[in-house]
Amino acid sequence: MSDNIFSGDIDPEIAELMGMEPQGSSDTTPDFSDLFDEGQISEQTVEVEQVDLNKTTFTPITKFQSDKPLPYFSEASFYKIVLSGEGEDAKRLHSLLSKFLNATDVKDKSLYRQKLIPAYWNVAASIAARIHGHLPEQKKYMFRYGFLIPTIVSKEQREMIARIIPENQTNEPVYYIDEWLKKIAIGAISASATDEVKAKQQNQGQRLTGQIEKARGHKEVQIGLIRSKMIEIESAEKLILAKMNDVMHHPQHERFPQVKLPYEASQRSCLGEIMQTVRRLQAMDKEISLFFRDLETADNQLEELLSKAGKSGNFSAVDSRTLQEEFNTVRQMAKMCVGRQGNHFPILMKQYLKPSIREIGTRENIIAEMTSIEHLDPGVFLRTFKRQTNRIVPYIVLVPCYGDKGICWEPFDRYNRATSRGRIALPMYPKDLRTAVLSAIADLRWQVAKEKAQHYWMEEGLTGHYYQWFIAQKIRGDVKEYFIQDYILWITKESEGTQKLDREVRGIFWRNMPFPQELKEELRKRGYVYNELYKKDINRSISDGY
Template sequence: MNNNMFQGEIDPELAALLGVSSNKGDSSASKPNYSELFGTEDIEAPDQIEVDLTQNSFPEITKPYASIPLTVFSDPDYYKKALSGEGDIAQRVHTILQKFLTTKDPKDRGVYRQQLTTAYWDFLLGIARKTPGKMPDYKRFLLRFGILHPGLLASEDRELFSKIIVENELNQPIFYLDEWFKAIGTGVIKNSTTDEVRIAKNNEATRLKQLLEKAEGRRDAARNLLKAKSDERAAYEKALIDAVQIISQHSPIPGFPDLQSMYTDVQKRAFLDIQELLKNMAKADRELDTFLRDFNQAQADVQTLEDKVREAGADVAVDIKAIDTEFDSVRQMVKLTIGRQGNHFPILIKEYFHSGPNEIATRENVIKQLAWIESIDPEAFCRSYKNKLNRIVPYVILVPSYGEYGICWEPFDRFNRATSRGRIAIPMYPKSLSFAILSAVGDLRWQTAKEKASYYWMEEGLTGNYYQWFTSKKLKGDVKEYFIQDYIIWMTKESDAIQKLEKEVRAIFWRYIPFSQVIKDKLKGRSYVYQELYQRDINRSLSDGY
């Protein structure tokens, strides 16, 4: 690669583009005034992806990559444009990058690498703050993919990135980093939970927003119950129509072709079925009326609180502090996806990038993997509320890192346990994308079950039974990490009848992380082990304790 663009002191032209002085002693160049970054007309609040409780699957991916490539990565001025207007920190990134690329001493290279990592994250914060506005593609893709300079990648890799689909055409809650910060900054999505952040009790605007989130959760749950009851009544009505059709079908009386025969025993039994159906329909209709009143009241509460939020000024267009707070959370997410011994270098370069087209965590590849997981573990993204199982896909944040592990940041919003989305982070450049996503979903599974069990998480349900097995084996270490590894085995091996788990763990997973019925039916014929577990399901379904 040609390193001439990084050599020597920064030239006046580049200095002007960077918004700094070419004089090394001149430190008068100020940082951008972020409070004045956006005119009202420049703010682009993204559409909120509502939780649709009627959606029961992921869309099929028919176009994993775009047919027409972007030209932005072939622009010779990409690097200059990406750094332009970012102040002194951009000059620092440029200077350290130059040293990192040209040094021959491995020890010096390690020092520059660490310095570049620190400076680059400081530089990225300035980019993240600008996401609510109309961001140029150079800065957008720098934040999204970690592409500081296309020349740091091989030509075939640049071509690959140029074909990644830019927009969220499938309307799934999967976000690249620039999209995520925009949603946070414009208030479409609230900040990720952190232990460090505490809300002042006298902060009325924040209190109102929390009340609004709870009210929205109640409204969404009421809407789901309303839909379920409407579907139940429709099922009774269809059964009634079928029963009437059975009753109204007659064959001619032998010898009397113009006369229809009497009711058969089957038709007479249909009379009793119809009576029961009419009772059920009347009951469902009464409950539907009650649920509709509940929904209307919940909707009115939401409207009232929305008005109060606007009056309190809590719906400001851009919240830079929210972006700053979220930036710290995202940086922690990145560290967790990498682990202590992983590669923490934040810039995409060919030396470290080895992912193929199917292993990059693009939005489309992630959707395919999530759909595959759900085909095996159909309740992976389900939570129970008022005895109704709701499918709620978590927010998925795609972070540009060389990490190996996906992580769950939070299983759901503590202010809206009914319908809020959890949050998982997926590294974009792992060695194995399926492993990264499975580890995130396993983490989500554990945290959701633990929060549901609350104080009894070591005694009840999925976490309780697994924890008791863990302690009985006198195992050391983090019980959640053991669980995630076993979950990956459950999904990749046991689902294909390859017995790798302990007998007790297999029984726990069979009950609390059930396979799809298709897989269960397949497994019961493959081994007595699974046949026995299958029979336990039948026995439990016949008992009151199931």
């Protein structure tokens, strides 16, 4: 076959789609000799990611698109630059893409489409292997958005993509896949857990990242324990002061006004309580001294590990196997977001792309959706470990695929259950962005609750109560998938007073994933069922301090 695979008669519409001139004019498709020259890359370092436990809300989004569009997406050379230096994989992709776009028979087009999918991912894998280097911007954005060839995307859509804000200006853990893999490659974030990856297979940087994460978690746990114990101490001290005020009150004797009365029975009782509280304070003081000793040990260990990391260049030595495994994980995330019957075509095309930038899974749109969901489900990112509650937003990976749902890959890091982030993946081009985000949040909710209940997840807590209802209803299917759909209804319908859930499920959600108090008070006015749930809240608060 000739290198010029576009030779021959081509339908004018196909030629226009490919950005080619009509028959007889010059072919604008780059030659193979121009496409496949190898380039050089260099390394850079990134600091280790840390969780800010003081943040209580997402960063407000004031801009959803850039004022100045990037120039790359309308360049005639975009396709050529993307495939340059990618070897035989790029040649195969180039050939299959041409055949796919030129095919007129439906069966042929379907056949080339299926072959095109793995060919694209092979090129993406080649780019991913060098993601930590200085890649051309065109390669980075092909990897980030699935944007391969400008002429199969409309002019308006190209301008829309060009206005996506490229840099993370929010300081939130939301990453496009090129940013994510770069963090993994440098060691700023530990690789995602899989059944196949064993600890002994990790490179030095990844092992060190795991050790740092574990040490940081231990330190945060000790800080949390000290905070909790100090709250108890301060409460006990206030109690002593209140009791002492009662004890120090001595009214004058009625018959002998020149003298004051001794302690009354209630005051002697206060003295007994004070003595008990003092003994409790002494015990808590010993406990908190031990906590501080453990905190100093944990802090020293963390400092040693961070120093070791600094001397090693922030893990700048990249383990290619780790990076390849993470790329395969991201690809698996994309498959799960799309589902078996979904559109697995990985290349951005105009017929699959929404017309508005607010309908695309950009970083800013995702954060806006997360903010809205957290307002209705205030406890969604709260995690309690050893009586210390922290708000911990998961890592969010934006995958360029046409999936309809987001997924939770990990509820939290296996080395650090106290303060580590979970991991969720979201499709960039879903049919409905809010539904995709909600499905990921519901998945996170389920997995965190399941891990919290451990062996008793079918009996206790959110998962246990829901599972018992699920079994009682004799429903067939995946209980988690039913939970996800019900959670979506909980946030989208029930929060507005529209009753869509089973009565028992509504009670489970109201109890375990409560709306904010002001919304509860509003809903109780909207219907009898919500008013009854509100009354049960009051009864529980009286009986067991709920």
